[in-house]
Structure formats: structure tokens, C-alpha cells
Amino acid sequence: MADPSLYTYPSPLQGYENLEPLPNEFSDDGKSFANPPSKTKSESYNTFVSPITNDRRGGFDIHIYYLQTDNDETKFAHALWERIRREFPELRIYRVWDKPIGPHPLAMFEVNVFTPEQFGAFIPWLVINRGPLSALIHPNTDEPERDHTQRATWMGQPLPLTLKMFKKRQ
Incomplete structure (x- = not known):
């Protein structure tokens, strides 16, 4: 796993500074906060956020693994x-x-x-259907x-x- 201290992280509130405070009221469920409606939907519903690619390379890769020495896992992976x-x-x-x-x-x-849209459809489907396999x-x-x-x-x-x-050769 990569050391998180190797990277920088812009503030999640970048572009949302100096706005009115959010309300502290709860929604009808009594547990979640009531959020004011937005005038427009987030563009993230349509395109992946930068720096994720939005081209023919694809925005996300999903690698689905199986143990090649286990016949049941191999059959399951091929069926999936x-x-x-x-x-x-x-x-x-x-x-x-x-x-x-x-x-x-x-x-x-x-x-x-x-x-x-594809991510939102495929990932929940995979959560339910991946069986014993890691992804x-x-x-x-x-x-x-x-x-x-x-x-x-x-x-x-x-x-x-x-x-x-992935290491750069010098």
C-alpha cells in the first residue's frame, strides 16, 4: 500500500468557501441531515472528476481475481x-x-x-455477484x-x- 504522506490532497471544500453555513436540522428519518437543494446536479453524475480519464482508456479498471489452482474458483470466474x-x-x-x-x-x-452511469450500475451488481472472488x-x-x-x-x-x-527507471 502506498504511503499517504507521499501525496498532497487539495481541500475538499475548494470552490465552496465563504458559503452560508449548512442547516443543522434532521431529515424525516431523524438521523440524517437535511441538505438544501442544489440548483444543478453535480457534473460528477455525467463525467468522472479530474484527473480520472474520460476517454477511450476508461475511467476505472476493475480486476477480478481467482485462484487458478482451485477448480471451483476457476469455473466460477469463467462463468462470471x-x-x-x-x-x-x-x-x-x-x-x-x-x-x-x-x-x-x-x-x-x-x-x-x-x-x-456504467460505474453506478456495474459496481453494485458486482458486489452481489462476485461470489468468493476479490476485485x-x-x-x-x-x-x-x-x-x-x-x-x-x-x-x-x-x-x-x-x-x-511502476517505479521509474533512472
Whole structure:
């Protein structure tokens, strides 16, 4: 995992300074805060926030891992791959690798999503349907090591990645 102190983080309130305080009233559920309505929806509903790519590379990669020496997991991974291809044909779905490749420590296949709408549909579906398999979800920016570590999200058991391929050669 990447050391968070290696990176800088802009304030989440950048562009929202000097606004009126938010109300302290609760919503009807009695637990969540009532938020004032916005005049417009966040642009993040339509495009990924910078620096995530919004081009043919895809905004997010999802790597779905399986233990290649376990016949049941191998069959499950292939069935999941086929189901994803049938249910989400608009996504980019790569071949199933039967061995570790790149920084990935186990056999896997990769799915790319291109829009927040696709992300919002596919990720909840994967939460329910991934079975025993782990999945790495990472954005695509110009910082691949950070994307695979500090910006990554895991479903299931996190796996140690081989990061040396991301190190710049001097």
C-alpha cells in the first residue's frame, strides 16, 4: 500500500468557501441531515472528476481475481466473465488470464467502465455477484502506482500487488 504522506490532497471544500453555513436540522428519518437543494446536479453524475480519464482508456479498471489452482474458483470466474459479457456488453471486458500478469498476483480478468452511469450500475451488481472472488477497483489517471494503491478500492480480500513495474527507471 502506498504511503499517504507521499501525496498532497487539495481541500475538499475548494470552490465552496465563504458559503452560508449548512442547516443543522434532521431529515424525516431523524438521523440524517437535511441538505438544501442544489440548483444543478453535480457534473460528477455525467463525467468522472479530474484527473480520472474520460476517454477511450476508461475511467476505472476493475480486476477480478481467482485462484487458478482451485477448480471451483476457476469455473466460477469463467462463468462470471461470461455473465458480465452478456449483461454489460457496453463495457470493455478482457480475456481471462490463467496466471498472474503485470502487477496482479493471481489469475484475473479486467473490466473497464467509461462513465459514472456504467460505474453506478456495474459496481453494485458486482458486489452481489462476485461470489468468493476479490476485485480491485482503481481509477485511471496519469499516476498508475497511486491508482493501484492509494486511490484503489477492494471488494473481498485485498491482495498484495507487485509494484516494481511502476517505479521509474533512472
